[in-house]
Amino acid sequence: MTRDAMMARLEGHAGLWDIVVIGGGATGAGVAVDAASRGYSVALLEQSDFGKGTSSRSTKLVHGGVRYLAQGDVGLVMGALRERAALRANAPHLVRPLPFVVPSYAWWETPYYGTGLKLYSLLAGRQSFGASTILSRDQALARIPTLRTDGLLGGVTYYDGQFDDARLVVNLVQTASAHGGVALNYVRVAGLTIGPSGMVDGVVVQDVESGREIRVAARAVINATGPFTDGVRRLAVPDAPPLMAPSQGIHLVFDRSFLPGSSGMMVPRTRDGRVMFAIPWHGHTLVGTTDTPVREIALEPRPLEEEIAFVLETAASYFERAPARADVLSTFAGIRPLVARGDIRNTSSLSRDHTICVEASRLVTITGGKWTTYRRMAQDAVDAAAASAGLPQRACVTRTLRIHGWDPEAEQHGVLAVYGSDAAHIEDIQAREAGMKEALHGGACSAAAVAWAVRAEMARTVEDVLARRCRVLFLDAAAARRIAPRVAEILARELGRDAAWQQRQIDEFTSLADQYLSTAAQKA
Numbered sequence: 001m002t003r004d005a006m007m008a009r010l011e012g013h014a015g016l017w018d019i020v021v022i023g024g025g026a027t028g029a030g031v032a033v034d035a036a037s038r039g040y041s042v043a044l045l046e047q048s049d050f051g052k053g054t055s056s057r058s059t060k061l062v063h064g065g066v067r068y069l070a071q072g073d074v075g076l077v078m079g080a081l082r083e084r085a086a087l088r089a090n091a092p093h094l095v096r097p098l099p100f101v102v103p104s105y106a107w108w109e110t111p112y113y114g115t116g117l118k119l120y121s122l123l124a125g126r127q128s129f130g131a132s133t134i135l136s137r138d139q140a141l142a143r144i145p146t147l148r149t150d151g152l153l154g155g156v157t158y159y160d161g162q163f164d165d166a167r168l169v170v171n172l173v174q175t176a177s178a179h180g181g182v183a184l185n186y187v188r189v190a191g192l193t194i195g196p197s198g199m200v201d202g203v204v205v206q207d208v209e210s211g212r213e214i215r216v217a218a219r220a221v222i223n224a225t226g227p228f229t230d231g232v233r234r235l236a237v238p239d240a241p242p243l244m245a246p247s248q249g250i251h252l253v254f255d256r257s258f259l260p261g262s263s264g265m266m267v268p269r270t271r272d273g274r275v276m277f278a279i280p281w282h283g284h285t286l287v288g289t290t291d292t293p294v295r296e297i298a299l300e301p302r303p304l305e306e307e308i309a310f311v312l313e314t315a316a317s318y319f320e321r322a323p324a325r326a327d328v329l330s331t332f333a334g335i336r337p338l339v340a341r342g343d344i345r346n347t348s349s350l351s352r353d354h355t356i357c358v359e360a361s362r363l364v365t366i367t368g369g370k371w372t373t374y375r376r377m378a379q380d381a382v383d384a385a386a387a388s389a390g391l392p393q394r395a396c397v398t399r400t401l402r403i404h405g406w407d408p409e410a411e412q413h414g415v416l417a418v419y420g421s422d423a424a425h426i427e428d429i430q431a432r433e434a435g436m437k438e439a440l441h442g443g444a445c446s447a448a449a450v451a452w453a454v455r456a457e458m459a460r461t462v463e464d465v466l467a468r469r470c471r472v473l474f475l476d477a478a479a480a481r482r483i484a485p486r487v488a489e490i491l492a493r494e495l496g497r498d499a500a501w502q503q504r505q506i507d508e509f510t511s512l513a514d515q516y517l518s519t520a521a522q523k524a
């Protein structure tokens with residue numbers, strides 16, 4: 001899967017595409033997989049890198065949403081639990097069950113949360129990831145030895161799913177490609193073309209790398225641009241009223257010592273009435289998130305000072321050793337593409353269910369939802385597009401469709417387990433090519449993994465490699481900054497770029513990595 005080959009397929013396609021998808025996040029990549037596996041011709045167009053938007057910035061949970069159960073949205077929870085089970089079956093190399101501890105510091109918490117979490121486990125039925133049980137104080141501490149001991153009474157444990165979000169986007173793109181779909185990164189949809197009947201009949205694309213303009217004609221166009229949804233809708237109808245009520249959430253990443261066991265922690269009710277998680281992820285501790293309504297939609301949103309302070313303050317009241325600003329290894333923000341309903345000043349009460357909107361121009365917009373439900377969202381979007389464009393009806397097959405990398409024995413590849421069946425290719429590069437064993441960060445980010453990212457995963461920049469193919473930028477921004485020159489060197493060799501390109505890549509990545517560092521860490 002190389003970009004040049006994809007571009008040739010895009011431009012060489014004879015006639016109309018059945019479906020063009022705008023946006024290469026979870027939703028768009030899911031739509032491309034769904035459409036391609038039904039046998040429709042489909043082209044997926046992403047303005048930046050696959051997963052650059054919200055889909056690489058989640059809490060990395062494949063979950064029914066305990067919080068929505070508390071809100072009484074049983075249907076939403078059950079639907080998501082079904083998707084959780086399907087995703088684990090279809091991408092076992094990326095999704096694993098994770099036990100969570102809900103610590104109790106008040107007498108009523110264990111019976112209250114114990115009942116709710118028992119119900120949550122029961123709702124999953126045979127697809128449960130594990131039973132919920134009540135924990136004594138000692139059992140809670142055995143699972144999370146770093147819990148604040150003062151006032152700790154015990155807790156409740158339950159199971160949910162955990163995954164690597166950016167790697168799943170790449171694997172979805174590879175799956176779509178394997179089923180005949182075309183997917184391109186760094187192509188921005190700058191306009192929609194309107195036919196004589198007033199219907200959208202294609203897109204105008206700008207190749208971000210060359211500046212070239214390309215016209216792509218289609219029977220159906222699906223807008224899957226997450227927080228950018230309204231901007232794309234307004235390419236067809238400039239005064240379209242807003243559909244979105246976007247909300248920002250941030251995460252802080254610390255080293256493993258804050259959460260040394262194999263359990264995550266869930267705080268069911270923070271000071272602002274939200275849920276907060278602390279999760280072991282790729283040998284680090286991920287803590288978040290927040291829910292801050294935003295007006296500006298940026299591809300690289302910045303965490304607000306008050307959000308960082310809030311996460312630190314909440315973490316401090318649950319950990320024996322309060323994490324400090326200087327402990328933060330990386331900070332990242334993402335924007336939830338929530339659908340506006342009711343009071344948009346309070347985004348945490350907005351539904352995480354998805355919305356499909358077929359405009360009078362026949363542009364199909366799919367938005368809202370969450371990562372966990374991307375497959376169901378894609379199915380509904382393709383059904384809607386096929387119906388409105390009069391495509392021949394074909395049944396969705398993704399419920400049991402294996403995702404690229406599928407390997408239930410992936411754990412045998414150790415740090416390369418997230419690559420699933422592709423781990424063997426990386427091991428092969430390490431064994432056959434000189435210098436490719438070189439470890440850049442931990443075992444997972446090696447020279448071979450960088451080469452593989454270019455050769456098979458369409459990585460184009462240092463950021464693509466360090467933010468989304470390997471996750472170093474999200475785990476430890478200072479370490480990512482340190483290895484950027486070596487990554488740029490390997491990329492330049494693989495892509496045939498000159499020294500000036502290499503230097504520009506290092507400069508651009510360094511200033512990005514600075515944003516992911518906390519101010520305290522930058523001074524250190």
Ligand SMILES: Cc1cc2nc3c(=O)[nH]c(=O)nc-3n(C[C@H](O)[C@H](O)[C@H](O)COP(=O)(O)OP(=O)(O)OC[C@H]3O[C@@H](n4cnc5c(N)ncnc54)[C@H](O)[C@@H]3O)c2cc1C
Pocket residue numbers: 022023024025026027028045046047048049050051052053054055056057058059060061062063187188189190224225226227228232247248249250289290299333334335336337367368369370371372373
């Ligand atoms: C802080 C946070 C934590 C979350 N945690 C979880 C979780 O743990 N579990 C869960 O299930 N869900 C979670 N979610 C929700 C989930 O991450 C999102 O619902 C999902 O990622 C949205 O995917 P998307 O594809 O719709 O949007 P995006 O990932 O933002 O993708 C949209 C894409 O469209 C592209 N685009 C925009 N305009 C154009 C254009 N003109 N031309 C071409 N491309 C364009 C963008 O570059 C972008 O890549 C979380 C969300 C946030 C913010």
